[in-house]
Amino acid sequence: MHDALERSKALFIRRWGEMSGYWGINRTMAELHALLYISAEPLNTDQIMEALQISRGNASMNIRQLVNWGLVSRIHKKGDRKEYFTAQTNVWEMFETIVRERRRREVEPIIETISRCRQLVADNMSTLEDDRQQEARVYRERLDNMADFLTTINGLLNALLDSGQGGLGQVERTLVKVAR
Amino acid sequence: MHDALERSKALFIRRWGEMSGYWGINRTMAELHALLYISAEPLNTDQIMEALQISRGNASMNIRQLVNWGLVSRIHKKGDRKEYFTAQTNVWEMFETIVRERRRREVEPIIETISRCRQLVADNMSTLEDDRQQEARVYRERLDNMADFLTTINGLLNALLDSGQGGLGQVERTLVKVAR
């Protein structure tokens, strides 16, 4: 039987994997990340395969993605030809990495698209029937509201990232004041 | 050929759908949400099926999910037996709804699990060999860092939601100050 430490780690890894769906990444990638995050020492591919019971190809692919995200780095031990992997353990930095990537992949493209959508309608208002012009005005307002909101969020994330680790606490204190 | 308004709407819907993967929801649900968000008037199931080219069953299922999330509501028009649907159009409220749901589904369960993991190890430290005790200490520290971080985020989200629509701007101003 595995000891308490093993069981505890397995539980953490499992739960982290279950959360993956909500984050739009696959389960194995999340489990792999969890495994590396809680490991005291860097692990090599064979150890990862063993721990998560996955194939070599699967391990290789998912490691690559994590490295691409900047959440995991490759380690070379001298006298050992195997590659070892270790996760970013500073949680604040991890958060920064994820926020930066997601903002780039998600927030920015949608802001860009909204702007194009708005342009497309604005340039052609005059070609529309009267009742469709009314419809277009409502639509434009909806687009504008969304764009404003996303731009604000984007700015907020920028500010948060720039403010470094202290930012979070600072924000919370401000909000508590505002809420009163 | 569809006019500029139609093309613009289609573009917005498509892009919203493409973003769905990142948010852990399915494409159709996202498209359906986008469609309702930009529609001036509530739509019925047939109109939705036509607009997104999906089957009745698919429409029904996804509408239900959106209603469950609280992002869409059912509308009854008198003299019409069909049900109509409309999306929350206040973007701030939409954000609130989503944050509340996701916090409940994601942040809280993982905080709970970490706490259990920590307990499991803390209760059994003495049964471990010396070198594994060292390993356990590292592991516990990692868990603690993650738990602290998530607790902070959780508190921040609480404060943000409590502070209402003004909160976002307030936060940004604070952060800009901190960053300087």
Added chain:
DNA sequence: ACTCCTTTTCAGAAGTATCTGAAAGATTGT
């Protein structure tokens, strides 16, 4: 240049998620 060890790639297999369409279930009006 060859051997040995490791990592990467990728075609096909396996596993999941999503969608359809028809049948069952609801609801309203007559």
Added chain:
DNA sequence: ACAATCTTTCAGATACTTCTGAAAAGGAGT
């Protein structure tokens, strides 16, 4: 009570994602 109209459900079909394992590629040492 029945007919008409609309909604929900769900088994099976389809589409998509992820995984495996073996072959190819990479690279260090002799």
